[in-house]
Amino acid sequence: MRRLSILLSFASLMLLTGIATAEPPDPRFGAVEAFLAPEQATAIRIGWERIFISWERIQPGGGWAWNSAAVLPDGIAERERAAGRELVGLLINTPGWAGDGHTPRAVPHGLFLPFDHPDNLWGRFVARIVAQYRGRIDHWIIWNEPDVWDPDHPGYTWKGSEADFAQLLKIAYLAAKTANPQATVHLPGLTYWWDYVSGRIPYLLRLLDALAADPDASAHGFFFDVATVHAYFKPDQVYDLVQFPRQALHRHGLDKPVWINETNAPPIDDPAALVDGQPFPLTMDEQAAYVIQALAMGLAGGADRIAIYKMVDIPALPPNAEPYGLVRHDGSLRPAFAAYRAAIASFAGTRSATLHRWGLATAVVLDRGPQTTTVLWNRSPQDLRVVVRASATGGQLVDQAGQQTGIKAAGGLYYLTLPGTTCSQQADCFIGGPPLMLVEDGPATAKGLVFVTWARTPSSSPPARSRFRQPLE
Incomplete structure (x- = not known):
């Protein structure tokens, strides 16, 4: 009976907001892990999605045993592509056997060997995953938010230095391009604010300087094709955060696309997921307003693609966890869902902003x-x-x-x-x-x-x- 009420609620919303599914998606607008709510993603014309691919889950025990089900269940990639949604893979997490044995944040063993050396474990992994999904996943993001510098923070993902990360990126780029010459390699999404609030030089500037020190960098476009932004809560800053990497790249004579891979302003007042003590006490209506304002500011700033984080809440939100989903885990819809649908319908085909x-x-x-x-x-x-x-x-x-x-x-x-x-x-x-x-x-x-x-x-x-x-x- 509950399932029926959810379906009826979704059908009613489609009628109320005039959702049409006949038009193809605009590839510019995406949502993280849209495959978890495929009907809703089709209804609002999601054009691309990021999926999380953990190296330690694919090869947890060493010996090069390979768990393909840890990427996507069978048939999901084909279903999503048939619906017009491009898949973008995010590669992250060093298996214990390939690093220090203790944490997925570790620098992989053999990282400074040639990318195709059998002992360069990261190079071997990237080559294999990119080859396996060639034609189904052709965009690859290398790691996530390495600028989070506090080891005790749950968002901390990288123990290595900027020079180590430059090498991680270089090896991934060379291995991916060899396995699939059509592959597009993305920089990791960066928060920027972790450095800003602590008075540090922005990670992107430090990383670009580390890449510039590599004599092979110029010949390979600094070993990446796309810069990546994460932007939350403040619509005006979305514009600035898109402009910043463009200016940073220009310092090195680079001109590359900039994608916003994550943006949102999660609410605290959803009765299904109440939150206390957050620094930005936003309502669901304000989240909906943010979605439209942030998309507009992203386009004005020159973002080539934009994705909402995320399509669906995680299955069981921990107590006091922020609810990011456009769709709740039970299938019901937050007001931000209708806002994103309206924005995509009104923004599709934008040539300039x-x-x-x-x-x-x-x-x-x-x-x-x-x-x-x-x-x-x-x-x-x-x-x-x-x-x-x-x-x-x-x-x-x-x-x-x-x-x-x-x-x-x-x-x-x-x-x-x-x-x-x-x-x-x-x-x-x-x-x-x-x-x-x-x-x-x-x-x-x-x-x-x-x-x-x-x-x-x-x-x-x-x-x-x-x-x-x-x-x-």
């Missing part, structure tokens, strides 16, 4: 070729009136629940009210109020945010009028 800021208002204009989407939100506690130049005589206004309302332009302009933020964060209203997505037929060339005024309330006063500054490069 332009960021405009003025005070506490933000607009991101998405050039989608024959269509334009303008994403607007407000970080003020008061409502804001905005006037937006029209690209057509009318359009559709889409809210974070996916509800659509027709709107007509008046004199070439739209007059809109952006709801104020609930600001449950109190000290810093970093997630704006419920965003609006204005979808129009027509090019984005004439689009621009004209002005913003405060809502007329007894406690507010209008700011000095100002133009939006030029979009950030």
Whole structure:
């Protein structure tokens, strides 16, 4: 009976939000481990997914016994690809027999031997896994968040130095490209904030310097094809975190794609997974708002792909664990699910994105070729009136629940009210109020945010009028 109610709930949501599954996914938008909720992933048109591949689970006992079931159950890779979802593998965790015998964070034995030397255990593993999944998994992320430096933190994954990690990356790159010349090798996702809050030079800069010291690095593009970002909680910082690796790469004469492999703002108020004592006490509605705002800021920053962490909660959330899933483990849906569906439908096909800021208002204009989407939100506690130049005589206004309302332009302009933020964060209203997505037929060339005024309330006063500054490069 419970299973039936979940299915009915999901079907009702599809009807309510107008979900259509006929259109192919946009490869730009993904979710971590979407294969755990394939029907929901298809419903919102997920285009790619990251899967966690643990070396120590595939080869736990040494002797080169190989447990393929530790990667994906039989048939899952084929099912996901048939649904239009590209698989991206994350390789991590040194088996005890291949490292120091105590921790999966260890530097593998033989790492500084040639990549194809039989005693380079990491090189042998990468070559075999990449060859086995050639054509099914062609993107490979090497490790995860090695910038977490505290050995006592559960997110700590790497005991080695930056020079050790540069060698880990080099060996993986050479082994993967030999096993599959079409393979794409990704840098690990980095938090950035672990270094920032402790006053350390960012790990990415230290790693690039270590790679630059290798005489073979330039000939091999520094042994990676894609830079990777993890971004949480603050939409404005998503833009900055995408810009940072681009600037860091340019210092070394590199220009490579940047992917956001993880982003989210998990809530504390879900009755199914209440959380106490978190530094950012966000609601489920704020999580939904974050999803749209973060995606827009990521596109404006130049992210080539973006994924939500994650598609589904882990099977049994530990007490007080943050619930990241768009889908709860029982199959029910958080409001962020509908927000992501609405964003993908309104953002698909984006060719370029332009960021405009003025005070506490933000607009991101998405050039989608024959269509334009303008994403607007407000970080003020008061409502804001905005006037937006029209690209057509009318359009559709889409809210974070996916509800659509027709709107007509008046004199070439739209007059809109952006709801104020609930600001449950109190000290810093970093997630704006419920965003609006204005979808129009027509090019984005004439689009621009004209002005913003405060809502007329007894406690507010209008700011000095100002133009939006030029979009950030």
